[in-house]
Structure formats: C-alpha cells, structure tokens
Amino acid sequence: MSSAAGEDPxxxxxxxCRTAVAFQRDALAQRDxxxxxxxxxxVLWILGALATLAVIYNLYARQTAxxxxxxxxxxxxxALAVSGVELAAYRILSFGNNRPSLGQFSFRQGSAxxxxxxxxxxxxxDLNFGPKELIAGLFAGLGASPEDAAAFANHxxxxxxxxxxxxxxxxxxxxxxxxxxxxxxxxxxxHVNELTMVLGMPTWLIERALPYFTIYSxxxxxxxxxxxxxxxxxxxxxxxxxxxxxxxxxxxxxxGAWRAQFGYAASFLTMGPSSxxxxxxxxxxxxxxxxxxxxxxxxxxxxxxxxxxxxxxDEEIAVGQRAxxxxx
Numbered sequence: 329m330s331s332a333a334g335e336d337p338x339x340x341x342x343x344x345c346r347t348a349v350a351f352q353r354d355a356l357a358q359r360d361x362x363x364x365x366x367x368x369x370x371v372l373w374i375l376g377a378l379a380t381l382a383v384i385y386n387l388y389a390r391q392t393a394x395x396x397x398x399x400x401x402x403x404x405x406x407a408l409a410v411s412g413v414e415l416a417a418y419r420i421l422s423f424g425n426n427r428p429s430l431g432q433f434s435f436r437q438g439s440a441x442x443x444x445x446x447x448x449x450x451x452x453x454d455l456n457f458g459p460k461e462l463i464a465g466l467f468a469g470l471g472a473s474p475e476d477a478a479a480f481a482n483h484x485x486x487x488x489x490x491x492x493x494x495x496x497x498x499x500x501x502x503x504x505x506x507x508x509x510x511x512x513x514x515x516x517x518x519h520v521n522e523l524t525m526v527l528g529m530p531t532w533l534i535e536r537a538l539p540y541f542t543i544y545s546x547x548x549x550x551x552x553x554x555x556x557x558x559x560x561x562x563x564x565x566x567x568x569x570x571x572x573x574x575x576x577x578x579x580x581x582x583x584g585a586w587r588a589q590f591g592y593a594a595s596f597l598t599m600g601p602s603s604x605x606x607x608x609x610x611x612x613x614x615x616x617x618x619x620x621x622x623x624x625x626x627x628x629x630x631x632x633x634x635x636x637x638x639x640x641x642d643e644e645i646a647v648g649q650r651a652x653x654x655x656x
Contacts (some may be wrong), residue, residue, distance in 0.1 A: 448601030
C-alpha cells in the first residue's frame with residue numbers, strides 16, 4: 329500500500345532505531361559505571377592488603393632486630409663472664425702462697441659493666457667431708473628442730489658413707505619403708521642438688537640450705553675468714569661472744585693464736601682458703617639486661633693451666649628483679 333503524500337516511509341523505523349541505540353548506550357554507560365565501582369573496590373582491597381603486609385613486615389623486622397640484639401648480648405655476656413673468671417683466677421694466683429679468701433672488683437667492656445666477686449669454696453660446708461655436727465648445726469640454724477636437724481644430718485652421712493662388705497643396709501630399709509624406689513648412694517654426693525633425694529629432707533629446708541653447701545672444697549673445716557654468718561653459727565660450740573671475736577684477717581700460721589680460745593669449735597674452723605673458689609660474674613647492659621654467671625674453679629700453683637672449671641651456671645635476671653644474691 330502506498331504511503332500518504334509527503335510522508336517518509338522510513339521515519340518511524342529510524343525513530344525506533346534511535347531509541348534502541350540510546351537505550352543500548354545508556355545500558356553500556358551504566359555497565360561501565362558498575363565496572364568502574366568494582367575496580368575501585370578491588371583497588372581498595374589491594375591497598376588494604378598491602379598495608380597489612382607492610383605492618384606485618386615492620387613487626388617482623390622489629391622482632392628480628394630485637395632477637396639479633398638479644399643474641400648479640402648473650403654472646404657478649406658469655407665472653408665477658410669468661411673474662412671475669414680469668415681475671416679472678418689471675419688475682420688469686422698473683423698473691424702466691426698468701427692467696428686471699430675472698431675479693432671483688434669491677435670493670436667495663438664496651439657498654440657493659442661487669443662485677444666480679446670470688447670466695448674460697450671452703451666458706452661453704454662440704455657435703456662429702458663436713459662433720460655431721462656441723463651439718464646438723466646448719467639445719468638447726470635454718471629453722472629445723474634440734475631433733476630433726478640431727479636426724480637429717482644422720483641421713484646425709486648415711487648417704488655418703490660406703491657400706492661395709494656383708495653389712496645389712498638398714499638405711500635402705502628406711503627408704504623402702506618411705507616408699508622410695510631407690511636407696512642411699514653410699515658414695516660421695518655428685519651435686520649439691522642430690523640433697524633433695526636424701527630421706528626426710530623437707531623442701532623448705534633444702535631451699536634454705538643449698539647456698540651454704542658445696543662438694544668442691546674437699547675439707548671438713550670451713551674458712552673463718554670467708555664463711556657466712558649462717559655457716560659460722562652452725563659450728564658446734566659457737567656462741568655469740570665467740571662470733572664477735574672471730575678473726576677477720578690473718579693466715580694459717582696465726583691459727584694457733586686463737587685456737588685455744590675457741591676450744592671445741594676450733595676443730596671445725598680453718599684460716600686459709602681451699603684450692604677451689606666460687607666466682608660470681610654479673611654482666612649488665614644499657615638495655616637493662618642483667619646476666620649472672622657463677623662458676624667454681626680450681627686454681628693450682630705451678631699448674632699447666634691457670635685454672636680448671638669444676639662447675640658453671642648462667643642465669644638471666646629479669647628487669648626490676650634483684651639478682652639472687654650469694655650468701656657470701
């Protein structure tokens with residue numbers, strides 16, 4: 329059918345096309361806007377992840393640096409502790425036959441301050457050689473009743489005393505009766521902590537007594553010039569008046585001058601250091617780190633080595649905590 333005069337037969341179709349094109353353009357624009365929003369969100373997620381990684385890396389770097397400083401100070405402390413022990417041995421040897429019973433000194437190395445103190449090991453009671461009466465006196469002085477102190481000292485003596493061939497081990501029977509899966513060693517104490525295995529010993533008494541015992545002096549008597557008040561008070565026959573009159577300096581040659589005055593107590597005392605010494609080394613850093621080393625060394629005259637290490641222990645003291653002070 330022919331169209332009316334003057335009318336464009338394609339005009340309607342063109343309008344529809346324009347409308348469809350405009351709709352498609354708007355749809356594409358809307359899709360682009362949604363895509364752009366998605367991209368922004370993705371970028372924000374990536375930036376957030378990168379920021380988190382940066383924080384984690386920063387923490388890791390700081391922790392690594394702290395661990396490096398920690399490791400470095402530990403290595404320094406070990407080397408400085410060895411230096412302190414060597415200097416103590418040198419000072420002991422420098423006195424020749426008149427070696428001191430105790431001493432102390434300090435020095436600096438780099439940023440660290442090192443305090444060193446040494447004491448003759450016979451300032452303590454030897455668990456293997458100390459008389460029962462002396463051991464019982466220490467237990468009593470630290471809070472045990474006289475009866476319990478004597479019983480504990482008897483068990484200590486039974487632990488270290490060899491059993492005669494063919495003899496009945498009455499002490500082992502007591503351990504079995506107490507439900508122990510072991511008996512007395514019947515041999516020398518290998519470590520002062522072995523005291524925890526002795527029959528009947530209460531924990532509180534062991535903790536108080538351990539600082540005053542050793543296994544390295546090899547002597548039955550204690551050194552009057554370096555022993556602590558607790559050890560001297562444990563000496564049988566010791567009185568407050570005798571404590572006040574104890575010599576504070578002198579040598580073994582002068583021992584006879586006061587031996588008569590002290591009577592029975594004098595048999596538990598000597599005026600001269602053992603060949604073994606206890607050395608405490610405190611190393612302190614500006615970071616407030618405090619590391620203590622304590623060693624027992626054997627210093628012999630005319631030996632091939634300047635000293636021999638018998639025992640060594642390291643301890644880190646927490647910031648704000650006092651070092652576990654030696655009773656000497």
